[in-house]
Amino acid sequence: MxxxxxxxxxxxxxxxxxxxxxxxxxxxxxxxxxxxxxxIQVNEVEEPTDEKRMKTCSDFDWLIFTSQNAVKAFQSKMERFAISVNEIPCKIAAVGTRTAAALEKIGFTVEFIPTVFSADVFVKQFKPTDGELNVLFLKGSLAGSIIREELPFQVVEWTVYETGAxxxxxxxxxxxxxxxxxxxxxxxxxxxxxxxxxxxxxxxxxxxxxxxxxxxxxxxxxxxxxxxxxxxxxxxxxxxxxxxxxxxxxxxx
The missing domain is CATH 3.40.50.10090 (Rossmann fold)
Known part of the structure; x- marks a missing residue:
């Protein structure tokens, strides 16, 4: 020192x-x-429907991750149900360079990161030109509703981790x-x-x-x-x- x-x-x-x-x-x-x-402590949320939901991820145009905790929980589910990155051909958006790095470490390519790492800036800057989109937001139990409410797309939320005191x-x-x-x-x-x-x-x-x-x-x-x-x-x-x-x-x- x-x-x-x-x-x-x-x-x-x-x-x-x-x-x-x-x-x-x-x-x-x-x-x-x-x-x-x-x-705070963070734990993955495990549900009986997890395997089915993982297998339907490929139906979405974009997956949105706003934290490394969401990436970690999602990776755990991928490993548990033997689902590879190649089976999830969606485009990926990440809020923050650390979240993006965690996604890239497991094999995803991140195609969008906002200039300021927060959900309120994300919804203003995330403007894909692909027409009508179907989006999956991988979130924590305390995440706000801004992504679901303010993006002009069909947004499905999936709580993959929970935060407690x-x-x-x-x-x-x-x-x-x-x-x-x-x-x-x-x-x-x-x-x-x-x-x-x-x-x-x-x-x-x-x-x-x-x-x-x-x-x-x-x-x-x-x-x-x-x-x-x-x-x-x-x-x-x-x-x-x-x-x-x-x-x-x-x-x-």
Whole structure:
């Protein structure tokens, strides 16, 4: 760890479920101490109808994925029912480069990514010229209705994973915020914001540490909960959030 750096002495707390340790390495590179304390947990939704639904995926013109969690759950179903990428010849849309990378890793070609990695921007920019379309949205249990309601196509939703609170992490997070002087808490979803607001804020409040939001949807959830958002990247990834945090800390040194 560098003796000095923009995050020197800073404890950087990630409240989401990490898909990669790359951001941990980045925090260390800048002299900080990364800590993972997930406030949410994600599980695949398994139903008796899964095999039938998997076999009808090829009937759709497009499949839409808005998170790596959806990709992981979909991949699990593909493996369980021995369905190959070649059997799903649909076009693929992904919200975010990380989601796209996860899809490409299992063999899909991603043909559309919005310029801003959020559903509200996606529905404005996703304008295929293929005429009437039949679209399948692979989603989580807490996903909003904007894709179904605002795309001018026939959109079928399939909930392939569920998100729940991981409240056994709260005590560790509260203790860390109380015991360490320089802390940053990074939020990657409104779900994590909700758990933190309900279970941690009564003990630590919304002040005394730096607050980071991965994008404008999470930022809005924090503002509505009463927080002040100190850091939000222009590109909505955890890596860019750490980079933005580092730049902010560097300015104040």
């Amino acid at each position: 560098p003796e000095y750096g923009p995050l020197h002495g800073e404890t950087v707390i990630f409240t989401g479920t990490l898909k990669s340790l790359e951001v941990f390495d980045l925090v260390r590179q800048y002299g900080g101490v990364p800590v993972s304390i997930p406030l 991981k409240r056994d992490s709260i005590n560790s997070l509260v203790d860390l915020l109380k015991s360490r002087r320089d802390c940053s808490v990074l939020f990657a979803s409104p779900s994590a914001v909700r758990v933190f607001s309900e279970d941690a804020v009564p003990s630590v409040g919304w002040s005394g540490y730096t607050i980071g939001a991965i994008g404008h949807v999470t930022e809005r959830a924090l503002l509505e909960a009463g927080a002040t958002v100190d850091v939000k990247p222009e590109i909505y990834t955890l890596k860019e959030l750490v980079e933005t945090l580092s730049n902010r800390k560097d300015e104040f040194r």
